[in-house]
Amino acid sequence: MGNPEMQLAGILVYSCFLIAFLIELASGVFKRIKRPKRDIAFMVTGLFAQSTIAGGLIGTLAGLLVVNLFPDSAGGWAHLSYWLVFPLVFFTNEFLHYWLHRLAHEWRPIWKIHRTHHSAMDMSVTLLFRYNIFWTLVLPQTWFAAICVYMGQGKAAITAIFITFLVNTLTHMNFRWDLWLRKKMPWSEPFWRVIEHVITLPDTHHAHHGLGKDAHVQGNYAITVFLFDTIFGTARIPHKEQSKIGMANSERLDWKEELFWPIVRKGKAKPGES
Numbered sequence: 691m692g693n694p695e696m697q698l699a700g701i702l703v704y705s706c707f708l709i710a711f712l713i714e715l716a717s718g719v720f721k722r723i724k725r726p727k728r729d730i731a732f733m734v735t736g737l738f739a740q741s742t743i744a745g746g747l748i749g750t751l752a753g754l755l756v757v758n759l760f761p762d763s764a765g766g767w768a769h770l771s772y773w774l775v776f777p778l779v780f781f782t783n784e785f786l787h788y789w790l791h792r793l794a795h796e797w798r799p800i801w802k803i804h805r806t807h808h809s810a811m812d813m814s815v816t817l818l819f820r821y822n823i824f825w826t827l828v829l830p831q832t833w834f835a836a837i838c839v840y841m842g843q844g845k846a847a848i849t850a851i852f853i854t855f856l857v858n859t860l861t862h863m864n865f866r867w868d869l870w871l872r873k874k875m876p877w878s879e880p881f882w883r884v885i886e887h888v889i890t891l892p893d894t895h896h897a898h899h900g901l902g903k904d905a906h907v908q909g910n911y912a913i914t915v916f917l918f919d920t921i922f923g924t925a926r927i928p929h930k931e932q933s934k935i936g937m938a939n940s941e942r943l944d945w946k947e948e949l950f951w952p953i954v955r956k957g958k959a960k961p962g963e964s
């Protein structure tokens with residue numbers, strides 16, 4: 691990602707992640723959770739894959755693709771207003787991601803790529819970079835961002851990526867700040883009752899990672915715009931802390947398969963099971 695706008699996006703995203711990670715580290719999250727070393731090792735691998743695959747490979751491939759498909763369109767969207775393009779980019783990214791994520795839970799080949807993100811046995815910001823190395827390749831926003839930069843709307847793409855990343859950070863944190871705020875400020879409850887149907891909160895995203903009671907793995911797919919779950923009938927809002935996180939067979943999964951499937955294969959699995 692040689693483009694200065696995408697470099698700025700990278701700096702913003704990694705700084706935000708580092709701050710959230712340090713907050714969790716300082717508050718003792720990694721002393722309390724079950725497999726901190728494995729979670730951090732997966733995170734480090736994901737960070738490396740992110741910079742090489744998303745930054746290098748996809749940046750180059752998407753760049754070559756748009757240059758060949760639309761050779762005369764460089765900067766073609768530059769004259770359009772940022773305030774028109776930004777919401778379009780943001781909602782398109784969110785919409786595409788909702789369906790990719792839903793497909794990942796309903797179709798085994800993609801599930802095996804997404805599964806790594808679900809095998810963690812506790813919530814923490816390490817999950818933001820916990821994935822099979824091929825997950826970044828199928829993410830629509832990575833490709834779309836490269837197209838936007840080529841078309842002269844890099845700023846819109848950066849803002850969309852940053853907002854999505856910020857919400858993603860807040861919904862993966864171990865600390866249930868939403869329940870805490872609701873308890874501390876009961877007068878704000880009407881606000882939460884509306885917002886929880888529109889924006890993804892820890893309540894709905896922790897449920898997506900949950901196991902057993904109050905879990906909702908086959909739903910709550912949106913990163914930010916929870917409205918898509920509300921509209922497409924996949925929303926469930928438990929208002930509870932989950933007693934367990936992860937998958938029934940989290941501990942039996944092979945780390946090599948988790949990171950490198952389909953290059954490394956270790957037997958059969960069904961969506962939602964393994």
Ligand SMILES: [Zn+2]
Pocket residue numbers: 791795804808898
């Ligand atoms: Zn998922």
